[in-house]
Amino acid sequence: MTTPQPVNLEQKFGLFAEAWSPKIVGELNGQQVKLAKFRDEFIWHAHEHEDELFLVVRGTMRMGFRDREVRVREGEFLIVPRGVEHCPAAEGEETWVMLLEPASTVNTGTAGGERTVTELERL
Secondary structure, eight states: OOOOOOOOHHHHHTTOOOSSOOEEEEEETTEEEEEEEEOSBOOOBOOSSOOEEEEEEEEEEEEEETTEEEEEETTOEEEEOTTOOEEEEEEEEEEEEEEEEETTOOTTTTTOSTTOOOSOEEO
């Protein structure tokens, strides 16, 4: 068993540059803690079985829903319930986001496509 160590988010975000490619930085109770950089807009998608928590670490995220948009600012988080179609986007140049979601969650949900990341890097 390893001794628990703090995770420095600034340092971890500094280890990668690509957008929309989540990195695993922790696991607990079947959930993964992931970091992702958002640039521009992602794709519309939903997750049939998983809720997602988006915590904005830096910048502002715009979350599109079919009936409205929500802005989530630095230090705020948003939970998207399973089955709800959504489209995350960076508001401005780049947004740093920490996600908490079940390990089974695929970033593109039911949409699939070329932006799907199946093998997530661990930092």
